[in-house]
Amino acid sequence: MQTMDPVEQCDVLCVHDDRIDLVNRTLPDEDTLADLAEVFKVFGDTTRMRILCVLFESELCVCDLAKLLQMTQSAISHQLRILKTNKLVKARREGKTVFYSLDDDHVRKIIEMGLEHLYE
Amino acid sequence: MQTMDPVEQCDVLCVHDDRIDLVNRTLPDEDTLADLAEVFKVFGDTTRMRILCVLFESELCVCDLAKLLQMTQSAISHQLRILKTNKLVKARREGKTVFYSLDDDHVRKIIEMGLEHLYE
DNA sequence: TTATCATATGAACACTTATTCATATGTTTC
DNA sequence: GAAACATATGAATAAGTGTTCATATGATAA
Numbered sequence: 409m410q411t412m413d414p415v416e417q418c419d420v421l422c423v424h425d426d427r428i429d430l431v432n433r434t435l436p437d438e439d440t441l442a443d444l445a446e447v448f449k450v451f452g453d454t455t456r457m458r459i460l461c462v463l464f465e466s467e468l469c470v471c472d473l474a475k476l477l478q479m480t481q482s483a484i485s486h487q488l489r490i491l492k493t494n495k496l497v498k499a500r501r502e503g504k505t506v507f508y509s510l511d512d513d514h515v516r517k518i519i520e521m522g523l524e525h526l527y528e
Numbered sequence: 529m530q531t532m533d534p535v536e537q538c539d540v541l542c543v544h545d546d547r548i549d550l551v552n553r554t555l556p557d558e559d560t561l562a563d564l565a566e567v568f569k570v571f572g573d574t575t576r577m578r579i580l581c582v583l584f585e586s587e588l589c590v591c592d593l594a595k596l597l598q599m600t601q602s603a604i605s606h607q608l609r610i611l612k613t614n615k616l617v618k619a620r621r622e623g624k625t626v627f628y629s630l631d632d633d634h635v636r637k638i639i640e641m642g643l644e645h646l647y648e
Numbered sequence: 649t650t651a652t653c654a655t656a657t658g659a660a661c662a663c664t665t666a667t668t669c670a671t672a673t674g675t676t677t678c
Numbered sequence: 679g680a681a682a683c684a685t686a687t688g689a690a691t692a693a694g695t696g697t698t699c700a701t702a703t704g705a706t707a708a
Contacts, residue, residue, distance in 0.1 A: 427585070431584075431585045431586060431588070435582060436581060440643075440646070442574050444571075444642050445574045447572075448642055449568075449573070451571075451572070452565055452571070454562050454565045458561050464554070465551045466551060470656090475548065479697090481654080482657085482700095483697055483698075486657080488655095489656075495648075503705065504704075505655085506656095517641055518641045519564065521637055522564050522638065526560070528634065590684070590685060600669095602669080605685060605687080607666080608686095626684075626685060
């Protein structure tokens, strides 16, 4: 078995140092990369994706979302919280009812990009 | 405690049937929604996002990726498999070495959209 | 104020998933 | 052929996450 030291492995025969230098100069910092992954993680759940797509057409209250998606109010509420924290949806209160809608147009564009990728 | 039946809840006071009809006519089918979430799930991991961003500049072999990201060859290989299965990267063999690169321009665009969302 | 309705949330559980370890596969060189 | 190297992969473990259940909060109406 070869050594598994992540820093020193195969440094003679395979590593292409010129390319590594290039990449290191232009790579986003680790915090940005983590934030990026975090955003996409929010899109990466069926329930949340269904909520977002449903909100393409119209703002909806929690109760309507639950009925549409055939899920409990609690499950929807938990997911809406994640979507709101990550600024994918925004909330508007009207009496007892809270209406949710897409936060901005990036959400739409990101999802459309995903669809394009699926159907390429 | 209120009833939790997902189909029949709060059907008198809250549900906005006109909006629900509108949404149901335009919502992508469940398979598409699941595939969409699946794609974004692939972007939603720090290691895979780091791999993708590193591949922005240049194709790289597994060994270089492991060195760059300070991770074991095995961990990188497992993640590359997921990226390849979902058509985010492609592989090119050259002797013992396998070079990976971004599969198409959608990957770039999707990540750029994510960055835009972060910095809005 | 009390009752009722819509929504939010904490804790527990089940399920998923990323990494590690060990090993297998595929390629080149001797 | 055997040895060496780069990569791939199966199994196990640990960490993360979505849903449920129970309950809390906030708002309206009587």
